[in-house]
Amino acid sequence: MKRVKVSNNVIRRLPRYLRKLDELQENGINRISSFELGQQLGLTPSQIRQDFSCFGEFGQQGYGYNVAGLREQIASILGMDRGYKAVLIGVGNIGHALMDNFSFSDCGVQLAAAFDIKESLIGTEFKGVPILAWDQIEDYLKNNEVAIAVLCVPKTAAITATDVLTRNGIEAIWNFTNIELTEPNSPIIVENVHFSDSLLSLSYFVSERMDEHAGQTAKTDK
Amino acid sequence: MKRVKVSNNVIRRLPRYLRKLDELQENGINRISSFELGQQLGLTPSQIRQDFSCFGEFGQQGYGYNVAGLREQIASILGMDRGYKAVLIGVGNIGHALMDNFSFSDCGVQLAAAFDIKESLIGTEFKGVPILAWDQIEDYLKNNEVAIAVLCVPKTAAITATDVLTRNGIEAIWNFTNIELTEPNSPIIVENVHFSDSLLSLSYFVSERMDEHAGQTAKTDK
Secondary structure, three states: OOOOOOOOHHHHHHHHHHHHHHHHHHHHEEEEEEEEOOOOOOOHHHHHHHHOOOOOOOEOOOOOHHHHHHHHHHHHHHOOOOOOOEEEEEOOOHHHHHHHHHOOHHHEEEEEEEEEEEEOOOOOEEEOOEEEEHHHHHHOOOOOOOOOOEEEOOOHHHHHHHHHHOOOOOEEEOOOOOOOOOOOOOOEEEEEEOOHHHHHHHHHHHHHHHHHHHHHHHHHHO | OOOOOHHHHHHHHHHEOOOOOOHHHOOOOOOOHHHHHHHOOOOHHHHHHHHHHHOOOOEEEOOOEEHHHHHHHHHHHHHOOOEEEEEEEOOOHHHHHHHHHHOOOOOEEEEEEEEEOOOOOOOOOOEEEEEEHHHHHHHHHHHHOEEEEOOEEEEHHHHHHHHHHOOOOOEEEEEOOOOOOOOOOOOOOOEEEEHHHHHHHHHHHHHHHHHHHHHHHHHHHH
């Protein structure tokens, strides 16, 4: 695929578009204007047209977007049709919750194996995914083409596990450890899932609103 | 607190600053320049100075930032010192994982109670948090000042649960249901945790890199 450099904000909106288009398809809607799509997503129509223009021409002036076609193109831009394989490292609570509830395949990713150090887990299978011994990881990565490691180990093991993974060819880490793995100029791609960042942003917005209310009350009191 | 309107990007960086400052404190570092902080976070010094200038003057020209002081101010901006109470709705895998592993108190939030419909859970306690019957939620919210609801119910229950919560005064939802709850012009504050968005962004970056490699190989081959 020919690629132009696209801003991070646009990339971050693509999965949202995808979810919305899936929802539209489920509701039997085949065509949508940028105006209507914008309304449903809280974006301006021009914002939407500009986002899509980064990847070529998707809509037809006056006819709107073909929902199925647009969905397919965005999925392809996101790499969902490439059949990436993932391994999950650390089958604790969060690792287990992901294996149980999260549909990797809905993202076009195949969760091929999980790894842990816990004897009672090793050799078992969960929802069709084998749980292997962590000390088999090097062999496994040599013999399987794995694109993504899902890192769910305890904080204390995060750095060591990352070293082992990257030395064995892993270039992308989906990081649930709450340890910042992104070094400037690092060759690995890290997507950090920091629950606390998300809750703290929410806390910010709550505080902002409360202060606004308080401000209004103060004004009314005068 | 007097508030100026701050861009979403700045707000999203505040928790990252906080994590970095915590790490510096743990390592006994008391003072840091915007240059050094920028290097460690992959941001430019001017970006950092600009971010902080939204909230007033934090650093001293030529002396850098006092780590503990800056940490405290950012924590306060994020509302971490306001003692927000949260309730968690739905003690399934993800709800359970949050109760087990996620430190609400590290974000200044008190997880006061959890709610479920499952008989075997109701009346029990997990890590000091009581699990109550979902049909007690109205009473609970009447008698307790709750700022945030952590929504971990199955997809199919997301909308109904949200209706009940907002009708009973909840204004902020930390949403783990993978259902987009944010309506344009909605009065509730929603922070969506979409695991799939995060994985799809990672998939995008992996694809981008692979295409770059492929492009380079193609060039070299000529």
